[in-house]
Amino acid sequence: MDLVVITGPTASGKTAYAVSYAKKYNGEIINADSMQVYKYMDIGTAKPTMEEREGIPHHMLDICEPNEIFSVATYCEMAHKCIKDVTKRGKLPVLVGGTGLYIDSVVNYITFSDIPSNKEYCDLLYNEAHYNGNEYIYNKLQIIDKEAADKIEVNDTRRIVRALEVYHTTGKTITWHKENSRSIPSPYNATMYAFDFDRSVLYDRINRRVDVMIENGLVDEVKKLVEMGVTKDCTSMQGIGYKEILMYLDGLISFDSAVEMIKQGSRRYAKRQLTWFRANKKINWIIPEV
Numbered sequence: 161m162d163l164v165v166i167t168g169p170t171a172s173g174k175t176a177y178a179v180s181y182a183k184k185y186n187g188e189i190i191n192a193d194s195m196q197v198y199k200y201m202d203i204g205t206a207k208p209t210m211e212e213r214e215g216i217p218h219h220m221l222d223i224c225e226p227n228e229i230f231s232v233a234t235y236c237e238m239a240h241k242c243i244k245d246v247t248k249r250g251k252l253p254v255l256v257g258g259t260g261l262y263i264d265s266v267v268n269y270i271t272f273s274d275i276p277s278n279k280e281y282c283d284l285l286y287n288e289a290h291y292n293g294n295e296y297i298y299n300k301l302q303i304i305d306k307e308a309a310d311k312i313e314v315n316d317t318r319r320i321v322r323a324l325e326v327y328h329t330t331g332k333t334i335t336w337h338k339e340n341s342r343s344i345p346s347p348y349n350a351t352m353y354a355f356d357f358d359r360s361v362l363y364d365r366i367n368r369r370v371d372v373m374i375e376n377g378l379v380d381e382v383k384k385l386v387e388m389g390v391t392k393d394c395t396s397m398q399g400i401g402y403k404e405i406l407m408y409l410d411g412l413i414s415f416d417s418a419v420e421m422i423k424q425g426s427r428r429y430a431k432r433q434l435t436w437f438r439a440n441k442k443i444n445w446i447i448p449e450v
Contacts, residue, residue, distance in 0.1 A: 168355035182252070189217065204399065204405075269348070271341045271344060285321045355445075363427050404422045
């Protein structure tokens with residue numbers, strides 16, 4: 161089954177290229193961005209507008225509420241069905257986004273075993289994070305499973321807790337479980353592309369994108385989410401852009417500080433994305449003309 165993947169760091173131009181590619185090769189786009197799955201979160205996630213989609217069908221956008229927990233296992237299950245459906249209709253599935261975990265899990269057809277939850281242990285970890293800070297439990301994960309920790313944001317409490325829970329419950333790391341879940345051969349003949357910019361050019365694009373998000377109403381978007389009852393503890397609100405604006409609205413930092421923190425966080429995220437993608441030897445790198 162043919163599958164095209166278009167990925168790369170944030171603000172690298174994936175959306176425009178993917179739309180152009182889909183128009184040329186009779187394709188439909190399947191989202192592979194972990195933040196764009198959430199409804200009502202458009203500006204801060206750089207979700208493509210209807211105008212930007214240029215009539216090309218986009219799947220896996222706006223599929224869950226901002227206060228829902230959406231796992232990579234759920235994403236993969238839905239993405240596989242979507243790819244199959246697009247293929248059945250004679251179209252080319254084009255997987256587009258910058259979430260490396262989502263992309264690798266789909267392309268490599270990783271299956272996720274049902275490791276039972278240990279509520280008592282999870283509650284303990286959440287309490288530790290609350291009283292000692294996320295770095296406290298993140299450092300625990302660094303010790304037992306550095307590979308997993310390096311792929312998780314320090315502020316992503318849910319994924320840190322899950323990785324520690326898996327180890328506590330089974331005696332084996334979540335990295336081990338993922339490696340051993342690749343027993344089923346992938347049905348995909350995947351062609352993968354990623355964008356690579358000079359670092360200074362990429363950082364300039366990121367800074368400009370953040371400025372546009374602010375101009376387009378990111379602060380109002382966050383205010384509306386808060387009015388809907390979406391709290392800072394929700395995974396969706398831990399995304400770059402949302403947590404900083406929340407801090408500003410709570411009076412913890414100034415507006416200018418929030419904007420600068422979003423730019424800095426986005427630049428750091430782009431750096432981690434590039435590290436992840438460069439480890440993938442299947443990727444064909446595209447160096448755009450500047």
